[in-house]
Amino acid sequence: MMYNEKVMDHFTNPRNVGDIEDADGVGEVGNPTCGDMMTIYIKVKDDILTNIKFKTFGCGAAIATSSMVTEMGIGKTLEEALKITRDDVADELGGLPPIKLHCSNLAADALHKAIEDHMRKKQ
């Protein structure tokens, strides 16, 4: 299989799928042209990510990294969450096929964008 078990688990049973109507921040990355598009919704309380949801159009890796990043982010401070890199997500999943590392591993970016959106709104 091109994906390991953990990736397949997050892909077939993705955590935190959906949207948040009254989200505190929304981050969108990707482009349907590339075959991957993600939207991350966050709820924030006292600088802590209390909830994260995602919607993703994309391949198995795109869905798995989206699911993973929500798990990784929930409970973290905004500052901590901003430090989550693409590589961290891939590592947490136990690795991704090389070809997917660059093109479908956008979930961390989407989370960062959602946090930036939240910070912009707060200002």
Add this chain to the structure above:
Amino acid sequence: MMYNEKVMDHFTNPRNVGDIEDADGVGEVGNPTCGDMMTIYIKVKDDILTNIKFKTFGCGAAIATSSMVTEMGIGKTLEEALKITRDDVADELGGLPPIKLHCSNLAADALHKAIEDHMRKKQ
């Protein structure tokens, strides 16, 4: 098999192998360089070929055509024997592989040479 049954028969059980010590004519054709060399010995009585023998260095076709031409020639008049062509020998053998038709089918030539040798000696 590249050769038909009749060719194989003449090759494996060649007729009239050998030389004739007091031959009335000897004909030699070919060249070891080409991989084929034949010597035909004839005995003549009243312009009739009473005996023919051959010695051949060469491939299956060379040996088979040598054997065949001795059978075809024995009992014929010199004039008749001179009319035996390479094609006649090949036909009588039921055909030869195309590649062998030109290079190893020299027996008729050797017979003609033996007859010419005899006629020269008679003069």
Add this chain to the structure above:
Amino acid sequence: MKPIYMDHGSTTAVDPDVVRAMTPYFTEIFGNASSLHSYGEQATVGLNASRQIVASAIGAHPDEIIFTSGGTESDNLAIKGIAYRNQDRGRHIITSNIEHPAVLNTCAYLEKHGFEVTYVPVNDRGLLDVESVKEAVRDDTILITVMHANNEIGTIQPIEEICILARDKGIYVHTDAVQSIGKVPIDVNRIGVDLLSISSHKIYGPKGVGALYIRKGTNIEAISHGGSHERGIRAGTENISGIVGFARAMELAQARFDGDCEHLRSLRDRMIGNILKSIDHSYLNGDLEQRLVNNVNIRFSYVEGEAMLLLLNNKGIAVSTGSACSSKSLKPSHVLEALGLAPEEMHGSLRITLGRENTEAEADRVVEALIEIIGKLRAMSPLA
């Protein structure tokens, strides 16, 4: 549950009958066809009989069949062999923009070596317009290479008409019939083609063997050099067991042709009908009429192909997202692009290619699985 294989456009299982035909050629009739002794002779008998079978299946003469290592080599040999040998007459080649990579990349290679290639575009149903091909013809055109049927969307090209227009101008025509053989009647003389590629592993034969039909009198040169096998056009000890298996597969394809086609067409139409009816925003890629009897290629809006493929695979269902050859490359399919589809539409396309052994029950199970999977994926999609 028993897995369902519906990726026959990628490859097929070898028919047990074919395996049986091959078996003696491994341990008993193992000679080299170039050898003069009995072992070589027996191999030659098998080789000649196979050549006769393959030739007669497409209405050709045995001398017009060159055995190769597969469709890719056949395409390379046809195109380069004609191009190199006829370059004094011209250096222009015409092809379509939906060819298999074996043709497209060979053309691209020739472009780097002094040849010019015109890629005639297909219309939005994946069909070539003969008039456009005609317009592309130049004085220095030496070859038109257009596939008989496309491997992704199954569209069948008007190759007979292309041959007619080419014949008038003395242009050679090659067609890649790797996908059409066994599913479209093929007689090289009725089609009028000069060169035709086929591959064994798409018709229940072994992998690693194929053939190129080369019409008598065609000016072509070898692209591999060595011994004088295959009339000097293709060097290398003949893969007799493979060739015998290929020939048996051709024989079976011929014998089962009518039944196969009827069965496949009925499954295909059932699946296309059920999918389009039961899944919103699903559309057929490629023409419905001029289409291989076993090809179902559908695009589903808002979802991505790999995700569908993997979820189907989890259910034991094997399909493809396009050409198997390109599915690991992540690039959107050049064939779907040629249809003028938007990128997000291409990403959501699935290719189902039916085979002899597929059943109605399997077809229905796959449609049900698709309904469930697409529902699930659309629920996560930001686009839906």
Add this chain to the structure above:
Amino acid sequence: MKPIYMDHGSTTAVDPDVVRAMTPYFTEIFGNASSLHSYGEQATVGLNASRQIVASAIGAHPDEIIFTSGGTESDNLAIKGIAYRNQDRGRHIITSNIEHPAVLNTCAYLEKHGFEVTYVPVNDRGLLDVESVKEAVRDDTILITVMHANNEIGTIQPIEEICILARDKGIYVHTDAVQSIGKVPIDVNRIGVDLLSISSHKIYGPKGVGALYIRKGTNIEAISHGGSHERGIRAGTENISGIVGFARAMELAQARFDGDCEHLRSLRDRMIGNILKSIDHSYLNGDLEQRLVNNVNIRFSYVEGEAMLLLLNNKGIAVSTGSACSSKSLKPSHVLEALGLAPEEMHGSLRITLGRENTEAEADRVVEALIEIIGKLRAMSPLA
């Protein structure tokens, strides 16, 4: 009486163990290795494992193995792939005058396309002098291609020394190891070679499959174009069943190496000794020391090879008169010519290539048959 096959240099029977390894890959593990689904994955597992086996058998890394359709394709790919890719550095190639046609005809083809080839002659024992190779080197030499062991006379060339002289000058070295694999220990790093061709059907594997070892970092280009199989160097759906069989054959060759070599060497020496002792005017072609363990090549004065071969065949004994590839062409062997033999001596040469399954009793039966047949043929020979 049971027939005796002693033409293993032409081809070998597939080992039953190899057939067993291949069998599941026809009807069960039949997927296309390019496919993303489980069928494709299983095929990929088989492909990767095979690549690992073939690589480790010659001390290479799996990424350095490209599977091909046989020795001929491997030779073509090595020589053309290096020549085309490195022609900016030079257009000179060095080879020997006793190479297999797959090398010689590829070189001849390149000569017609702007390359220059030096054919270094062997000595009268069929061995290349490293000094002569060194002298042939020019500033624009990009490739030396010298066979590891000759297919007709079995001589083993000093390829290690050639690699040493080439390395200093940045020249690539290719060796055709089709005949030596399984009979001479081969470690690509110990030899120091950059490219090495092998073929499955000479080592009890199936026909139609082979490999080219390409050292990491070697500048080479593809000669067939299509999908991105085999790291883009060799397009075409992988012949998995063939590759798996080839790998199994390599594994067996490795496991049985010592026993095979001992057995073959003893049979070979017994035959050579008995023939030279019991048949007057018989001479060994090729060096006795630097010689494949299974090669017996003898010339018999005053008799012609085809005649001997056919009479042996009548007794159920299969041998060859030289390269199997050229035995239908009637031309005297270029290898025997290279030894400086007179034409009539070449015509009387016979190649006996022993195999694993041959026995002492068979070896003795063949010598007896030879005594009888040569006696018979000499009795009809005008030269004797």
